[in-house]
Amino acid sequence: MSGTTVSKGKFNWRLPAWACHQSASSIISMAMAFASYLATGSYGIAVFAAGLIASGTRIFDAAIDPFLALITDRLSTRFGRVRIMIVVGRAIQILCIMGLFFWGIGKGAVLYTVIYCVYYVGASISAIASHTGNPVITTSPKERPIIFRWMMIYTTCITALLTFYRSKYLFVKHGGLNLGAFQELALTACAVVVVMEIIACIAITEKDVPGSFPKKANGKSVNFIDMFRLLTGNRAMQMYVIAGVSDKIASQVVRQAAISTLVFGIVIGNYEFSGTFSLIKILPTILLLFYGSHLAGKYGTKKALVQWSAISIVCAVLMIGFMAVIDPTSVSINPVTTGLFIVLYLAYMCCSNVVSSCTNAMVPDIVDYELYRTGSFLPGTVGTLYSLIDELISSSADTILALCLTLIGYVSVQPQPGDACTSSVFWMTMFLWMGLPILGWLCTLIAMKWYPLDKEKMAEVQEKNAAFRAAQKDQREANAK
Numbered sequence: 001m002s003g004t005t006v007s008k009g010k011f012n013w014r015l016p017a018w019a020c021h022q023s024a025s026s027i028i029s030m031a032m033a034f035a036s037y038l039a040t041g042s043y044g045i046a047v048f049a050a051g052l053i054a055s056g057t058r059i060f061d062a063a064i065d066p067f068l069a070l071i072t073d074r075l076s077t078r079f080g081r082v083r084i085m086i087v088v089g090r091a092i093q094i095l096c097i098m099g100l101f102f103w104g105i106g107k108g109a110v111l112y113t114v115i116y117c118v119y120y121v122g123a124s125i126s127a128i129a130s131h132t133g134n135p136v137i138t139t140s141p142k143e144r145p146i147i148f149r150w151m152m153i154y155t156t157c158i159t160a161l162l163t164f165y166r167s168k169y170l171f172v173k174h175g176g177l178n179l180g181a182f183q184e185l186a187l188t189a190c191a192v193v194v195v196m197e198i199i200a201c202i203a204i205t206e207k208d209v210p211g212s213f214p215k216k217a218n219g220k221s222v223n224f225i226d227m228f229r230l231l232t233g234n235r236a237m238q239m240y241v242i243a244g245v246s247d248k249i250a251s252q253v254v255r256q257a258a259i260s261t262l263v264f265g266i267v268i269g270n271y272e273f274s275g276t277f278s279l280i281k282i283l284p285t286i287l288l289l290f291y292g293s294h295l296a297g298k299y300g301t302k303k304a305l306v307q308w309s310a311i312s313i314v315c316a317v318l319m320i321g322f323m324a325v326i327d328p329t330s331v332s333i334n335p336v337t338t339g340l341f342i343v344l345y346l347a348y349m350c351c352s353n354v355v356s357s358c359t360n361a362m363v364p365d366i367v368d369y370e371l372y373r374t375g376s377f378l379p380g381t382v383g384t385l386y387s388l389i390d391e392l393i394s395s396s397a398d399t400i401l402a403l404c405l406t407l408i409g410y411v412s413v414q415p416q417p418g419d420a421c422t423s424s425v426f427w428m429t430m431f432l433w434m435g436l437p438i439l440g441w442l443c444t445l446i447a448m449k450w451y452p453l454d455k456e457k458m459a460e461v462q463e464k465n466a467a468f469r470a471a472q473k474d475q476r477e478a479n480a481k
Helices: 014-032 035-042 047-072 082-103 109-137 144-173 179-204 224-233 235-254 257-267 273-280 282-299 301-325 335-374 379-394 396-407 423-450 455-480
Strands: none
Touching: 014 082, 014 109, 014 144, 014 179, 035 047, 035 082, 035 109, 035 179, 035 257, 047 109, 047 224, 047 379, 047 396, 082 109, 082 179, 109 144, 109 179, 109 335, 109 379, 144 179, 144 282, 144 301, 144 335, 224 235, 224 335, 224 379, 235 335, 235 379, 235 396, 235 423, 257 273, 257 396, 257 423, 282 301, 282 335, 301 335, 301 423, 335 379, 335 423, 335 455, 396 423
């Protein structure tokens, strides 16, 4: 049976190796988080205008996603489907990073916007590769959380090391957050991405064959009608969109470089402390990811997501309260407040990473549910239809951040370490840092009440899909004779 899992008890090395692809997306996004700094410092674009450009490029990304999905869900080459998308997507992204960070410096807003748009074409193709590879690398709902466990582990470890590298080495070497620091960080991130994608391509090779991608029950090609039926008839997809998009808006804001600067460089007053903390969080995050993904495999992704979303809300509320009652500048100085901050922030980071892992694990389940429901295997369509809605809505994240920064006085420059921490700066930072994620998790809890794919339902889905795949395999063998 195509796409089946390995025998019970045997370690499936392809799962952690394939997870490198999804983690590479986070690594390359970390470099792009400084694009807004380039816009204002190297391209002469105002802060709010840079936010509007970022939002506009994400809307452009949303507009092209459905067309890319139709192409990729029909794609078949001698080198497979997934590997071709990985190579093409990442090549476009890396070339655009070189253009933004090196070749286009000082050449104005138009070139900046064009390169930014092309970057998102590559990002979309890379995302479709993820959505297409995840359902075929294993068809076991119990194993799928393992992919996203390793994805979050890699992302946590590598981003922590890059954060340490940025704040402890580049910040000191280049005398601040400036063009030289951004360029060196971009080159390092791209090198890491290339290595990770080579590993991912090796992992997916065995599964990246025509037999892993079932044809539609009616034998026809994927079309826009399939997209419409998916969105209007697949309740799991509808609830996932609500949960995923609400969280994405918050995470899109939080991972911007300006937030790290606001929290550590201005509110706490010690930007280099972010590098130290980034290393401290690695081990606890890994341990909790193993525990959380184990529960997701054992009890179902839906149940795990509900539990960890609720815990994350509690952690975020406690962090806001803690920062409000102490002197934030003592966090990196006073051993007591340092210890309490580390404990609270570690709990928050670990729980939110488990939530992300559970949310990502739902996508291949939804792909299988659509196959069960309609006889159509639409991994690219499921991923890009979600991305279409996600980009249209979460594109507001860059505008939200730019507007909030403008409201506290950052009109023509980005926040810089050492800026004054006024009352308005403090509370705006708390809203962007912890408040937005709380709102996202509340939406997730509401959406999960109507999400149908619990552990029992997924067992039923996989049983029917196994029979469908077996029938197609028999038909291919009969035709070959």
